[in-house]
Amino acid sequence: MLVSTDGIVLKQHKIANNRRMITVFTRNYGKISAGTSINEKSKSKSALALRPFTYSEYDIFKSRNSFSINNASVRRSYYSIGEDLDRFLIASKLLEYLDKILEEGQPQPKFFDMTIEFFDAITEAKSNFETLLYAFIVKTLRVQGIMPELECCIDCGKEVRDFGYMTDNGRKAYSFSVSSGGVICEDCAEKEKTSGNSLIFKPQFDIISMILYFTEQPLARFGKVTLKPEVSDQVKKIIGEYIDRYMGVDVLLNDIQWR
Numbered sequence: 001m002l003v004s005t006d007g008i009v010l011k012q013h014k015i016a017n018n019r020r021m022i023t024v025f026t027r028n029y030g031k032i033s034a035g036t037s038i039n040e041k042s043k044s045k046s047a048l049a050l051r052p053f054t055y056s057e058y059d060i061f062k063s064r065n066s067f068s069i070n071n072a073s074v075r076r077s078y079y080s081i082g083e084d085l086d087r088f089l090i091a092s093k094l095l096e097y098l099d100k101i102l103e104e105g106q107p108q109p110k111f112f113d114m115t116i117e118f119f120d121a122i123t124e125a126k127s128n129f130e131t132l133l134y135a136f137i138v139k140t141l142r143v144q145g146i147m148p149e150l151e152c153c154i155d156c157g158k159e160v161r162d163f164g165y166m167t168d169n170g171r172k173a174y175s176f177s178v179s180s181g182g183v184i185c186e187d188c189a190e191k192e193k194t195s196g197n198s199l200i201f202k203p204q205f206d207i208i209s210m211i212l213y214f215t216e217q218p219l220a221r222f223g224k225v226t227l228k229p230e231v232s233d234q235v236k237k238i239i240g241e242y243i244d245r246y247m248g249v250d251v252l253l254n255d256i257q258w259r
C-alpha cells in the first residue's frame with residue numbers, strides 16, 4: 001500500500017546494498033523505521049527531504065512489517081539549525097529525546113505539531129535554546145503520564161501553602177523529590193533522606209511556578225526566556241534526573257557539552 005504522510009527524520013544509518021534505514025517521526029503513523037535507496041549525496045528533492053531538521057512529506061510503501069520511502073519532498077527546511085553549534089546541539093537533543101520516548105507505530109500528532117513548533121522557535125531564537133528544550137520536555141510529561149505532583153506534599157498530602165522555604169532573594173520555594181515524584185514538605189524530605197534512597201533538590205527558585213509556566217505557555221515564547229545560568233543548571237539537573245528515573249531517558253544527563 002502506498003501512503004503519504006508528513007514527517008521529520010530522527011536518525012539514520014547505512015545498511016547493505018547502498019540502502020539506508022531512516023527513523024522518521026511521521027504525523028500519521030508515529031515513529032517508523034523505513035528503508036530507502038534514495039542517495040543522500042544527490043541533489044534531488046527527495047535527497048534534500050531526508051536531511052536532518054527538515055519537515056517533509058514522504059511517499060511510503062507500507063507492507064505488513066516494513067516501510068520503504070520511495071519519494072519525499074521538503075515542506076520546510078530548518079537548515080539554519082545546522083549552522084550554529086549551540087542550536088544544533090540542543091535540536092539534536094530534542095531528536096534524541098523524541099526517538100527515546102516515541103513508541104514505534106503509535107501516532108502522537110500533538111508531539112508532532114510541537115516538534116514543528118520547536119523547530120520554528122529555535123530557528124527564530126537568538127539564544128535561550130536550552131529553555132526551549134526544557135519547556136518541550138516538561139510539556140510532554142502529562143501525556144506520558146508522569147506529571148509530577150505540584151499541589152501537595154507527594155508523601156503526606158500536606159497542601160503547598162503549609163510548607164516551603166524562602167530563597168536567598170526572598171521568594172517562596174519548595175523542595176522537589178525526584179524519588180517520590182513531586183514537591184515535598186520539609187518533614188517528609190528529612191524522612192526520605194534518612195531512608196537513604198532519596199533524590200531531593202532544594203532549588204533557589206519556585207519549581208511549582210516554573211513547571212506550570214513551562215506547561216502553560218506556548219513553546220515559541222521560551223526562545224525569549226533567559227534563565228540565569230545557575231537556574232538553568234538546576235532545571236536541567238532536576239528535569240534530567242526526573243525523566244531518567246521515570247522514562248529511562250538520559251538526554252539531559254548524558255553529556256556536559258552544553259549548559
Ligand SMILES: [Zn+2]
Binds near residue numbers: 157186188
Ligand atoms: Zn510531607
